[in-house]
Amino acid sequence: MLSERNKILVDSIKRLMRRGAVTHMRKIVNKTHAADLSVVFRSLSLNSQRKLFNMIDDIEKKGILFSELDEDTFLDLVEDIDIDLLVNILQHMKTDDVADLIGKFPLEKSDAILKKMEKEESEEVEDLLRYDDDTAGGIMVPEFIALNENKTAKEAIESIQTEYQDVEMPFYLYVEDQYGSLVGVISLRQLVVVAPGTPLRDFMATDVISVQTGEDQEEVAKIVARYDILAVPVVDEKRHLVGIVTVDDVIDIFRQEATEDILKMAGAGEEFVETKSVMRSTRIRLPWLFASCFGGIVAFYIIGRFEESLTRFIYLAAFIPVIMGMGGNIGTQSSTIVVRGLATGRLNIRDLWSVVFKELSIGLILGVVYGVIIGMVAQLQYSREALAVSVCLAVISSMSIAALVGSFVPMIFARLNIDPAVATGPFVTTAIDIISVLFYFEIATMFLSL
């Protein structure tokens, strides 16, 4: 297992580090994949990180390591790396990764680095920096193969072998017309199969799937996944090809978007917070709890209004947790299913009413099941039918409303183009808490005073 392998690697590097076994360590470091080294890195002190980094001989490996590190670790590490070495490493990296890193530096430092880079490379990086981080433009690489439609298959093969040596993943050959607009795509395999003299225009696929530079990265990822392609071309407003987004970045996007959704649903921020600073984590999580605090205070005033009922029927208080808990849990089920269904395309915002109606039905059925169970417990304990019936009805209403609110709110948010994952966090839970408590006391007051 990957985590086993990491453990062994981390342990042996730490042991060698303590023993100061430099030669042995250097051998291991240079044999290990940069992606694995990045795992080791995270569990080392800054001092050890520097030592380890200096042991890496291959400059490309240093670059891969850069792109694998968290922002904090990266900034700590580069602080005392000589700028010439830094520039040299960056020039051996993928352009989109360089743009990501450059964006992390203070302006002064990033300017200095860009000035020292080769002109062509720095221009490419600056081009990418113009686009938002989470758009197609921000995640594309500017290296791709594009040829005029009048070229022959033979000419294309020659071009690929000579001009396009630096294209990292040469899966597709894109075809442009005389105005430089993207008009077709050819897989490298097709290129070898046709007669050498055939012009590209005669065997290219013309229904080429592409995205605009401003397209949201999640959308781009969905397109690559939907059509099972290895790269999607990115075009500007004139349909000129400006870059491609490759499948390896798509994997990262899906993982990142899933993490964001999960954290938002739990009201724990939007990005995974690095585990270094307690204060920073606290600050990010603090505001999300306000909703819950506010809701609790509202519930408190609601219960205060029913003080009279409570004084007469003191045991009403004992059912508050179970009624809130059942509503809260089914509400979380409903909203989670809706949010994830929308994210994966299994649910469609057009089906608002059928989804909400279905959730309401489920809430009602489950409400009856659990309402009867909890009502029976109440009856066993207090032998008072009016209480048992009140508790049963409160559970049914709480669970039905929770399923309704839990599905309706994210669907409506999605329709309004607001991220539904945000709706699912503390806001829905809090609303459900308040409504559950209110209905419970209204029902109980009515039945018990009959």
Next chain:
Amino acid sequence: MLSERNKILVDSIKRLMRRGAVTHMRKIVNKTHAADLSVVFRSLSLNSQRKLFNMIDDIEKKGILFSELDEDTFLDLVEDIDIDLLVNILQHMKTDDVADLIGKFPLEKSDAILKKMEKEESEEVEDLLRYDDDTAGGIMVPEFIALNENKTAKEAIESIQTEYQDVEMPFYLYVEDQYGSLVGVISLRQLVVVAPGTPLRDFMATDVISVQTGEDQEEVAKIVARYDILAVPVVDEKRHLVGIVTVDDVIDIFRQEATEDILKMAGAGEEFVETKSVMRSTRIRLPWLFASCFGGIVAFYIIGRFEESLTRFIYLAAFIPVIMGMGGNIGTQSSTIVVRGLATGRLNIRDLWSVVFKELSIGLILGVVYGVIIGMVAQLQYSREALAVSVCLAVISSMSIAALVGSFVPMIFARLNIDPAVATGPFVTTAIDIISVLFYFEIATMFLSL
């Protein structure tokens, strides 16, 4: 946007279907990508689905559509498709997709289909059926390029152009020794660059990353993502190459695993339930609510034990929701961060104590902040210091314990090799509810009777 495009397509197909505009519809259907057609399919009636399916001319497209459909839709659709056509379609599909579909049929039908398939193809499918669905063996395709290490680059190129025409994604050439064991890997690009007479063994990379047939699919996906490779070779216990897992399947695995984690955390089952049957959904969601129901009943008995305190200080009841809510929400934050951190590799099970300690610190700080706020509200309302202090301390203890339990439980589950996402669902929430209520009443009884 993808969803816009789907909407337009669904609308126009439905319109044409109503109008019975067969010729026009046939044109659209055959121009549309199978992946897009699958979206249309989901929102059509079974009858319309059959009509649409019959309009597809390209047999490969029918196959792609098969692999994109949900199990229910697929089984409905194939019910009255002639077995010879069915076999023909299956033989034009990727072997791993065929194995998936065959597994969905009743045994009798799958046997009949396998018998009618070409021998080579049906053997490959049966080979795959031997492996668990969610292991490397279950998701691999048996088509790959593997050659002996003594072959030359020139011979390899010839083999690829002749023997290996059916390999779907020819990214890598795998190299075997005389015993048929996997010993190296070569990218197709390298093959073109070296001198034609060079034996493969002289320029292959020997640190080839591979997985065993029994490896969990999530692990396989992580390996592909970690090393940014397009396919990972799958080997049996003798290190013989038996298949490869390609990057497009890895994307599906990540999306599926993220969905599973999210649903488990919300206690809403493990798989996305198709939105067809209310009863089926109800049955899946019912058991997950038992924990919450059980916890609520325990809380009810706990509160019952403090009936005396409650009778004397009736307003204690009013703070139950806020104390439970604050504990529940911070507990969800902590457990979600831990579960997702473990899933993405940002957190390591070895760091149990530092993670738990950090969460406890955050819980304590946030507990003090919100404890003071809620305590002040209590003081404003009832002007009773003992109550205010009790409520404040109850919030602090509830939030600290929730952060502790919320981080500790999933970490321990992960160490015990139990899926931590399961721990985060109703179980942790319920435990936190019970502890919060218990501490609250213990603290309040102590302070108020002073």
